[in-house]
Amino acid sequence: MSQVTGPGSTLSQNAFLKLMVMQMQYQNPLQPQSSSQFLSQLAQFTSLEQMTNVASTDTQNLFVSQLSVEQKLIGQKVTFQNPDQTTSTGTVTGIKIVKGTPQLMVNGTTVALTSLTQIGGA
Numbered sequence: 771m772s773q774v775t776g777p778g779s780t781l782s783q784n785a786f787l788k789l790m791v792m793q794m795q796y797q798n799p800l801q802p803q804s805s806s807q808f809l810s811q812l813a814q815f816t817s818l819e820q821m822t823n824v825a826s827t828d829t830q831n832l833f834v835s836q837l838s839v840e841q842k843l844i845g846q847k848v849t850f851q852n853p854d855q856t857t858s859t860g861t862v863t864g865i866k867i868v869k870g871t872p873q874l875m876v877n878g879t880t881v882a883l884t885s886l887t888q889i890g891g892a
Contacts, residue, residue, distance in 0.1 A: 786818060840865050840872045840883060848874070849888035850881045857887060 790811055843862045851857055860877035867873070874881045 786814075840874060843874060843889065846889055847891060848876060848881075848886050849891065850874075850876065850885040851887055852885075 846862050849859045862874050864875040865872050
């Protein structure tokens with residue numbers, strides 16, 4: 771049986787459920803777990819599941835929101851800072867997803883939204 775130890779170790783929903791089932795299997799039949807303890811563990815599992823769902827939904831909503839902002843920039847003239855600290859200007863022609871993060875396509879270059887220094891202009 772594997773152990774979860776040390777700070778920063780996490781317990782997944784599946785591992786939590788397996789531990790709960792194992793605890794029920796190996797409990798002492800002469801001193802079974804009280805129903806209040808079982809309900810408490812079940813509540814903890816439900817809470818863990820809900821927190822996981824909320825975190826997943828928040829991440830998806832953030833991605834869609836960011837993608838929506840970047841879509842509005844298509845066709846817009848932008849100025850951005852290059853990795854070598856120089857600036858370039860060009861028109862946003864599309865969006866590319868790089869490692870799960872939307873990036874702008876400007877002059878054939880992938881540009882992070884955080885690199886923009888100006889939107890629009892002459």
